[in-house]
Amino acid sequence: MREHRQFYIDGQWVDPAKTRDCEVIDPSTEEPCAVISLGSAVDTDAAVAAARRALPGWSETPPAERIAYIEKMAEIYERRIDEMAEVISMEMGAPKAWARGAQAAAGLGNIQGCIAAARQVQFDHPLGTAEGAHILKEPIGVVGMITPWNWPVSQTTLKVPFAMAAGCTMVLKPSEFAPLDSILLAEIIDEAGVPAGVFNLVNGDGEGVGAVLSAHPDVDMISFTGSTRAGKAISKAAAETLKRVSLELGGKGANIVFADAPEGAVKKGARACFNNTGQSCNAPTRMLVERPIYDEAVEIARETAEATTVGSAHEDGRHIGPLVSERQFDRVQALIETGIAEGARLVAGGPGRPEGFNRGFFVRPTVFADVTPGMEIEQTEIFGPVLSMIPFDTEEEALEIANGTAYGLTNYVQTSDPARRNRLARRLRSGMVEMNYKPRGAGAPFGGVGLSGRAREGGVWGIEEYLEVKSVSDWAAE
Template structure:
């Protein structure tokens, strides 16, 4: 049993004001794995007050001081890698191999990228007679989900620290174990009191209090579109910046001349990675109708090689995070059947031999049309929809016919063709002829439409926590000419 019963506020572990309790269930066994205390509005106020008090000093630290701080964080993160891997497995049933190869190494990469960027990042530039200076925006509320709990937190916390902001972080109540370790890392790295604060709680209580707090200057949330809308609504009265990285229903357009085996197989593997619980996965495979039969055969064969099982079994697919998510995915699979899609593999119910745990059969539907529920809604589980098209123009239309715009994927026989079709798709990130290893931590990550606004990763992550001040007349007009 793991207990997360204290909050980290103003450089100390403190007793919460809130009295609510929450049991964390191990998704692989359905047994209680730990408990945490849930915060109240007064906990939010304590944390925000500490962050506001610390901002005046921390915002004026030098670049060199912040580089040294991030280097200390990186060292402490490295020292706690094994603990983080065990935590993310316990709280979300993540396969051991995925924790070791992705859930923990990816955030470590983002920390190191931020350190190198900070050393040379241009906070000031002259424009005529005006000096434009990028300043830390202030006290930031950071709200993160459970599906990539370490990575999604680090891509907010580290850029905010890098540019001189202070923060209050609310991790998901479903992923508190890794969050507590991250707070311990910040403590061990000697982040100044009040600069980093962490409180547990749910969205309606702690999330709402954070996003509406008048002393919070910016909110950065990664989560569902529903949660993003609520944060924006709560933040509106105080006219603060709201950065949202939300849901997705990403198209994977495979063209006639693509390497079909590679494109389909990689698309299936990526869709089922992390049990399909990733907002940017290619959940709609859009393929030439003339090759639909071949595509379905490859997709089915690939899916049947992907074992489902407990974290320590070597399985590719683990459980979903909780019972609520499992029930929702089951309902959507049944909806696909009811609406007439062809079930290729998988279906409702648990995989054979896995009676305990929130396991889902990796499921593929074919003959999906874009008006079906499984083509419209973000399922957030291992469910792939294959949609046929008759022309490239129709493929692009299908790809863009979605309220979301987070990511997209294009596979073609040549990079030039992939670029051409990719340029026509509305998404924040378009991956061209890529496999599972296509990842650039320097690239901007974020979406358009109902997938949110703003960008994270690399230098773009810094800019989410900066605002410009123009010093007009900084340089005499004669010198500027």
């Protein structure tokens, strides 16, 4: 079993002020795979103080030099990417192929994307409306970062290098369920020679570290990815010091499938829902299907669910792994039972572990048909491989259902009609809209509206999240 009790503070691995052990559970076996120490207010204060001391020097470092450090991070990350995949597989249950090809690869892609974006940011430029009018974009200061377990290094790398590029210093608290990837990232940052205090890591839970960061008077900004419930608590704690709060929260994406959808739209949508064992905030968990093809679509979704194999994260192959924890397993099981009680038609999967499993947090890929708007399974983010299917008759009805939740992260549209795609893109209430499973493009921002939060991560927007804008008059040409 791995032991990682130390924190990375001020460029060194240091012992916690008081050791408080926490076991990291392998969700495939339900056995401990590592032990960390949970930090306290004392540890958090030390990390914030280190970040505050490092801020003047780092914020005045030329952007090109900051980019050079991030380039070195990318180089080391690429060399150690197999290690990153291994720890992600162990800590949160991503199968080997998915951990390497999706999870760990996303981290590298985010760092590389940050480098490209940083080269585009104008940190100072003329305003052009009056002689000497000028704009300066300056780092906001010390950033507290709180990251989740479902896409651990992906979410961390949507924050850390982007804040570095902006000239900020930071303290990271990863999820105590999946801290091992962040420990490895700290090793990568250390090896890259990033100056002491720019990046600091304190493991801990929400009460011991997260709440302290959120209310800390020397923290200028909180960047949080996680549940809407926790996002509200963080916002309240941060309000006392009026710090900036950037939230990337949950989702309940609608996937609107029209009768003229490209071939394979239903199967792709079901697979996208089941990927990462459904533990993605942008998963297309509600499939709205135009009535003429609804019965066929339900049958395709059933076949897709039954063809989706479940297996240990430590095995090779194309399968989905377990949920991350017993708590998450119990929550998903309860919501599946709720769907049955609400009268939705269960066409695949259902309660309990898949056949052949009596240990591990494994769940059955599940499809509910004839779900009606307002059902709990239609409104609540389940965060498991559970697809809700809803028929619709008109475009207006589909829009009303899609926009009928408090979330607004990603919506999806499958249609061959280009005019319809553009209409829906404008009218869907979400931060992102994906059409016909086409990528949104390199450098596109990730983020939502409503209860999905209002952060914009990735690309130029991801750096600007960490910048303050200062306007200056009578600027002298340099």
